[in-house]
Amino acid sequence: MRAEAIIFDVDGTLAETEEIHRLAFNETFTHFGLDWYWNRPLYRQLLDITGGKERIRAFVANHRAPDGPRALEQVAEMHAAKTEIYTQLVAEGAARLRPGVLRLITEAKDKGVRLAIATTTSLPNVEALLQAAFGMPSSSIFEVIGAGDIVAAKKPAPDIYRHVLDELRMPTFACIAIEDSRNGLDSARAAGLPTLVTPSIYTSHQSFPGALAVVPDLDTPPVSLDTIAKWRAADAGW
Incomplete structure (x- = not known):
């Protein structure tokens, strides 16, 4: 699915x-x-x-x-x-999107897949990154942004994902989370979300039990909506 x-x-x-x-x-x-x-x-x-x-x-x-x-x-x-x-x-250009991120977001937008953010970083940080990366306001790309102190308990608590799901008004089985850390994985999984992990330079040493898949980045191999659907179909838990 x-x-x-x-x-x-x-x-x-x-x-x-x-x-x-x-x-x-x-x-x-x-x-x-x-x-x-x-x-x-x-x-x-x-x-x-x-x-x-x-x-x-x-x-x-x-x-x-x-x-x-x-x-x-x-x-x-x-x-x-x-x-x-x-x-x-x-x-000033210090950050660039990771490989495959722009491609997957573009595919999702083209095919009517809704996009959201669930993060513990502050909203100004999110807006600065997305403005620099996409050249447009974050609200033009992501329908819901859960950020900063919008919930009291931060990851690995599931609160930020539950907040985003409530704002989307969508069930967990219709969504997927993409994370880079064990705390993020545990947060998304506790909210009931199948989760793809792309470890970052600061989390590559961590383990990710329960992840839908763990790949170096969204281009290795190229991750598409069809790829995600196949992983979900193959995962007995979903």
């Missing part, structure tokens, strides 16, 4: 954006006078925590961060500043 809607994650799924987020965090820490630096191995660990504000709090709690108490009082301001830095970097 062909999917009637595709729900995309954003960071690591639509584009390899996590490295841009890491750079934006580090620049923000400098602006706030914090002697913090998140290198790639550390950031890979911190990505187990979804949400930028939550990631800062986890770093303070678990890594004996210098000036931790002061930073906790400024989490909201720091996250807002980081978002400004990130969106500027994206607007």
Whole structure:
């Protein structure tokens, strides 16, 4: 059965954006006078925590961060500043869509498949990426965008997917999710969604039990609506 809607994650799924987020965090820490630096191995660990504000709090709690108490009082301001830095970097061309993303989205639009987003990243981050990648507002491409703090419990909780499904007014069996991380997979699966995983540079070490399929990207092999339909037909759980 062909999917009637595709729900995309954003960071690591639509584009390899996590490295841009890491750079934006580090620049923000400098602006706030914090002697913090998140290198790639550390950031890979911190990505187990979804949400930028939550990631800062986890770093303070678990890594004996210098000036931790002061930073906790400024989490909201720091996250807002980081978002400004990130969106500027994206607007300047720092992020590109992953292979096959544009092709699959174009096919879906041409064949009347509805498109949505379910992400823990903030709405300005989503809008900046989609404007830079497509040259048009996000609402012109995606019918529903669930982002940021629109739900209280972030991935791996299923809340953001349930919110998007409610907005689409569609049953889970008619949809498919596309994710790049274990947290995202667990979130989508807990909401009842068959889930395709395309691991990113920061999640390639993770395992993905229960995924409909795991492929390097949407071009390896070329993933189409027919490909997804075949995977769904072959999956005994769906």
